[in-house]
Amino acid sequence: MTAFAFSVVLFAAVLHATWNAVVKGGADKLLTTILVTACAALIAALALPFLPAPAKESWPFIGASALLQVLYFCLVARTYRIADMSQTYPLMRGSAPLIVAAMGALFFGVLLTPTAWLGIAIICAGIISMAIFAHGQDKKGGLLALLNAAVIAGYTLIDGQGVRLSRAPAAYTLLIFLFTGVPLLAWAMCRRRAAVKGYFAANWHLGMAGGFGTVASYGLALWAMTVAPVAVVAALRETSILFGLILSGLVLREHISPSRVVAACIIAIGAGVLRLA
Numbered sequence: 323m324t325a326f327a328f329s330v331v332l333f334a335a336v337l338h339a340t341w342n343a344v345v346k347g348g349a350d351k352l353l354t355t356i357l358v359t360a361c362a363a364l365i366a367a368l369a370l371p372f373l374p375a376p377a378k379e380s381w382p383f384i385g386a387s388a389l390l391q392v393l394y395f396c397l398v399a400r401t402y403r404i405a406d407m408s409q410t411y412p413l414m415r416g417s418a419p420l421i422v423a424a425m426g427a428l429f430f431g432v433l434l435t436p437t438a439w440l441g442i443a444i445i446c447a448g449i450i451s452m453a454i455f456a457h458g459q460d461k462k463g464g465l466l467a468l469l470n471a472a473v474i475a476g477y478t479l480i481d482g483q484g485v486r487l488s489r490a491p492a493a494y495t496l497l498i499f500l501f502t503g504v505p506l507l508a509w510a511m512c513r514r515r516a517a518v519k520g521y522f523a524a525n526w527h528l529g530m531a532g533g534f535g536t537v538a539s540y541g542l543a544l545w546a547m548t549v550a551p552v553a554v555v556a557a558l559r560e561t562s563i564l565f566g567l568i569l570s571g572l573v574l575r576e577h578i579s580p581s582r583v584v585a586a587c588i589i590a591i592g593a594g595v596l597r598l599a
Contacts, residue, residue, distance in 0.1 A: 361533025363503025383484025405463020416589030441596025448588030
């Protein structure tokens with residue numbers, strides 16, 4: 323991997339952690355999440371006319387992925403409402419590749435290498451460490467984070483197949499952002515129209531930052547996978563766990579105990595090992 327590609331992937335990891343910090347720092351976690359997804363949908367709508375359409379075989383995958391993405395963003399909002407980002411972000415990001423590997427082995431006959439098993443063992447150790455020191459709302463937040471990791475794994479498996487069928491990965495990805503943001507915004511406008519208008523007017527800059535972050539993070543990682551080994555890019559992206567920990571401490575002012583730092587680092591290392599397997 324070139325130094326430029328390395329820098330791009332690290333920047334993508336920072337962007338991913340940043341938009342999560344935007345949601346966590348918002349006064350209303352649900353409305354902030356919807357604001358971010360709406361801005362991401364706007365960016366997608368502006369870019370899609372200039373891109374070739376995905377092949378028709380991929381459209382069912384786009385629909386299924388968008389449904390799971392809607393659930394994913396709702397769970398992000400709910401999780402950050404009751405628990406710290408420094409606890410839940412590592413669980414969401416780090417546990418997802420573990421679930422993908424397990425589902426691949428159980429349902430798709432994918433044989434795991436010794437390195438993959440090592441990565442799984444390390445992630446499990448990190449999750450157990452995080453759970454041991456959790457209490458009260460932290461436990462509820464941890465369970466929601468693990469549930470969301472399963473959702474992430476679900477749309478990851480769907481997109482892994484769908485993007486190959488699409489023959490237009492950029493458009494495929496942007497359509498998912500579009501079909502995720504529009505339903506969430508429509509639901510919010512039906513249920514809380516006045517609150518949405520006021521909140522969006524006051525916090526549109528956060529929405530644009532978060533929307534750009536989520537679209538650019540995925541797009542840059544996608545580009546990096548065209549010029550560097552996919553496994554290396556995927557492993558490097560897991561540094562977002564550590565960036566998320568830094569942002570939660572420095573920006574969100576969360577209290578981060580030494581045990582939580584150790585557990586997050588263990589999860590990040592395990593995710594990296596698993597991605598490289």
